[in-house]
Amino acid sequence: MGRLVPAVTRAMDILELFLGPDDTLSAPEITRKLGLPRTTVHELVATLTARRYLDSVPGQTGRYRLGVRTYQLGSTYGERLDLAAEGRDVARKVAETCDETVHVAILEGTDVIYVAKVDSTHAVRMVSAAGRRLPAHCTAVGKMLLATLPEQDLRSRIESAEPLSALTDRSITDPDALLQHLTGIREQQIAVEERESNPDVSCVAAPVRNSAGQVVAALSISVPMIRWSDERQEELTQLAAKGAQELSERLGFGRGRR
Template sequence: MPRVVPAVIRALDILELFLDRPQLSAREVAERLDLPRTTVHELLVTLVARAYLISVPGQPVQYRLGMPLFQLGAAFAGRLDLVREAQNVAREVAAACDEAVHVAVLDGADVVYLVKVDSTHPVRMVSGVGLRLPAHCTAVGKILLASLDPECLDAVLTKDVLPGMTPDSVTDQDALRAQLDRARSAGVAFDIGESDSAMRCVAAPIRDHSGATIAAMSVSAPIVRWTAQAQAEWPDLVREGATALSARMGFTAQPE
């Protein structure tokens, strides 16, 4: 097995210290990693020479991250493909519940479906990639609307009476906003026959490296398979799937 180079490991350990601190001194680095100061000094000099760290102006023994790390992170982020990664995770979630799994994004007041993985059941949801639906009538749309700040939400919900798709669609703004508050708190949103009277859905948010909500994932099933057990299990399943996809998109949950 190839040998791991200790000096490289120590240099990476130093860089990772800056994940939760914007600035560190040489002494703080030595103390936090329990390394000799001479070793830390040599590593810091090397990292500064390559601009992975820079000395803080006016404070030569204080350091912060340098531009090459931003460039590497941007290069990594640029190679992430939401549709490709979503397809892979959606397959895993669909295999776990044998129901349809969708990934969608918000476009104005609508959602657009980017990914669909079908169930193996003969009775399935009629939907497809590229389908556009009113966001407030869908589980994915509600969790995406719930992620908006108040000003953006006001700009999207411009009508006092929202258009409905079924008799169960929520068309009253106050009722919808109450649902969005609950979705924000619970981390999931539901569509109880609001886009299709015969279907039920639950959705969770997908976040990127900055923590912004960029998409949503849902599990959808006909009402005949929306059992008490399904209602208890599928919210956790879709949360786990959305969390897995968020991690692939670079999101790292901050400790509470």
């Protein structure tokens, strides 16, 4: 383990005070409870407030409560726990239907991380593992997730990844070609990858949404080329979309909508 940063540790100590019975705290109370210098507490509280980890309590000058960023972090953490558990269950159902390898993945920077995976029972199948990380632009799940990003965010991530790596000779490495390709995926809400991450495998992927309608993951079906055809692609495209829809509903998408 690397050296702990004292300022970060103290900031976390302040936030963790709110795990106790106190909904609100003042700077003097924080100073007393943690035994920190008054100036240090004021600087840390000011920083946490500026970053929305703490909020000033309306009508109570000098008192603070947890801010919206702590809620967002907690919600994201809980959502991903649900995503992994529900993703495995839905992936299992999809795999039982098509007997191909099914993944659920999230986007992190310019990579995808597989959070759930269910194998095909065929002797010839895609070899991978939950937790594996791959360049997003080389995979169906990654391209699906990149296509849902706001334009500025998308371009920023692509620029940060340049030069775009190639996993096979079919990987898209030209940024302009990738942007054009993603436009089609955004319109169709389905991503197809033919031998771009593995020379012997093709995949289809569909988006997974949370209760707010945001795309938080993608579900894919991976098929060895010996079982790949136009007819099989169409069949698996529909199945991936159906599986992604079911997983979205389990995460709360569509509840209360009319």
